[in-house]
Amino acid sequence: MPSDATPRPTSTPTRFAVLGTGHWARTTHGRALAGHPDVEFAGFWGRDADRARAAAAEFRAGSWSGEEGLTDLLGRVDAVTLALPPDVQADLAVRAADAGVHVLLDKPVATDLAAADRLAEAVQRGGVSSVEFLTYLFMPEITDWLAQMAALAAEHGPWEGGVFRWAGSIDTPGNPYAGSRWRRERGGLWDTGPHALSIVRSLFGEVVAVAAARGPRDAVGVALEHRDGAGTTLSLTLTAPEGTGGSFATVWGPGGRHDLPRFTGTPPEGFARAVDRLRAAAATGVPDALDVRNGRDAVAVLAAVEAHLRRPDGTTPVRPVQR
Ligand SMILES: NC(=O)c1ccc[n+]([C@@H]2O[C@H](COP(=O)([O-])OP(=O)(O)OC[C@H]3O[C@@H](n4cnc5c(N)ncnc54)[C@H](OP(=O)(O)O)[C@@H]3O)[C@@H](O)[C@H]2O)c1
Incomplete structure (x- = not known):
């Protein structure tokens, strides 16, 4: 694991966008950002232009798609929230961090430890803040x-x-x-x-x-x-x-x-608190307790469970009962 980031306060992030256009992206991330009094909600990025447009239309927000769209969007916002399959999230969050964009991640932060480590390193390298939205811990x-x-x-x-x-x-x-x-x-x-x-x-x-x-x-x-x-x-x-x-x-x-x-409480209410926590972490430079490193440590546990399940001798067979 990388060592603790030297606090690097930035201005409080205001302009946010959602990466992802699915159910959770719209009903939790989008709804929370659109209703947040201190956030300018730019809109949605998705790999499919029509679905990105449809999500954006629900909130009268902007839409971006494809590789070029992502690069353009990352140049326009202070922070992104990610509502994507976790393996996709891990790679795109690295891109965001490398572009100096703060990241509000969803759970799990990745589905393998190497990807979680790469993401934690990118957040450190980019000097950006991160929060993982673990619903229960925002209620x-x-x-x-x-x-x-x-x-x-x-x-x-x-x-x-x-x-x-x-x-x-x-x-x-x-x-x-x-x-x-x-x-x-x-x-x-x-x-x-x-x-x-x-x-x-x-x-x-x-x-x-x-x-x-x-x-x-x-x-x-x-x-x-x-x-x-x-x-x-x-x-x-x-x-x-x-x-x-x-x-x-x-x-x-x-x-x-x-x-x-x-x-x-509702998921958007919890998510709005996560947005506040990301903004505070960025403004102070003090990493949040639920930052990417905490998410990486949870991935380490899940990966260890998966490794145990794959072991050929992972369980001890019980001798059949003799009657
Ligand atoms: N905290 C909670 O209680 C809670 C509840 C629900 C979800 N979540 C989290 O939210 C995240 C997203 O979950 P989800 O249920 O929305 O996932 P999902 O339905 O499996 O996928 C979400 C979207 O990701 C897009 N996508 C898939 N592969 C992609 C790729 N290679 N590049 C770009 N976009 C891709 C798909 O968009 P298109 O196919 O439309 O292009 C899809 O709509 C996960 O981390 C999940 O754990 C959390």
């Missing part, structure tokens, strides 16, 4: 709860364990992510895993070792060992049968047993 009910949990741990001792279930149901009719290729290829590990890890790593800190086994379709069960000795487990999928999706988490330790609360 007050969740951040208040995490603060309460930290206070309890300080009083009674560290948390010892937790179970985290994060499940989507993209095969439910009408789900906007049913056609998302990267989700089909990489599964819940990479899609819902970053959400689970955002809470796990906030409560339990660094992950030092992993083991994992497969379930139906993309489902994986993961066991994590933490530096301070705690052990947590994750159950991840994005193809839970209709009506069985949803997320919950329980943690325990000397401070009691506690359930993660629900949040009530």
Whole structure:
């Protein structure tokens, strides 16, 4: 990992654009930027000119497409938000950082560690700021709860364990992510895993070792060992049968047993907070706690799980019962 960036304050970024034209790009990124009082929303870039125009028309904003369009747009804005498949995001965010443009990333920041490292290095090299939008960590009910949990741990001792279930149901009719290729290829590990890890790593800190086994379709069960000795487990999928999706988490330790609360805010409200955090990081030069390096460390955990799943001796067969 690169060392900490020397703080390089810049003027507060005002002109923003979205890279991506899909459902999330329009309904969360675009909506949050268009409604933000301190942002000039330039519009959307997409690889397809018609889809970029259609997205832009919803907000009476501009549209850019193709290679030349991207170069032109990066010369016009202070910051971009990325709503693209994570492998595509990682490469385009490097281009943005190299052009001196701040980056508001979505989760996960990449789908392999080498790409996440390249991105972290580009952010450092470009002297730009970065924030990863981890939805739960931009919701007050969740951040208040995490603060309460930290206070309890300080009083009674560290948390010892937790179970985290994060499940989507993209095969439910009408789900906007049913056609998302990267989700089909990489599964819940990479899609819902970053959400689970955002809470796990906030409560339990660094992950030092992993083991994992497969379930139906993309489902994986993961066991994590933490530096301070705690052990947590994750159950991840994005193809839970209709009506069985949803997320919950329980943690325990000397401070009691506690359930993660629900949040009530909308994704655009959370995203607007992420925009504020990126603007503050750029204005002060102080890296945000949820910057690209934090995102890179989550990718390291997910990549380790994937490596464990690929091991030929990854699981220990159970001897059949003799009757
Ligand atoms: N925090 C959350 O709860 C949450 C929720 C949803 C999504 N997200 C995140 O948002 C990001 C995007 O997710 P998504 O669901 O919108 O993904 P997606 O549906 O798989 O893809 C988004 C768009 O990327 C474009 N695209 C695909 N390959 C491309 C390429 N090679 N070059 C340029 N554009 C390309 C596609 O545009 P065209 O095919 O139209 O050209 C597509 O509309 C991901 O990081 C995801 O994790 C987060």
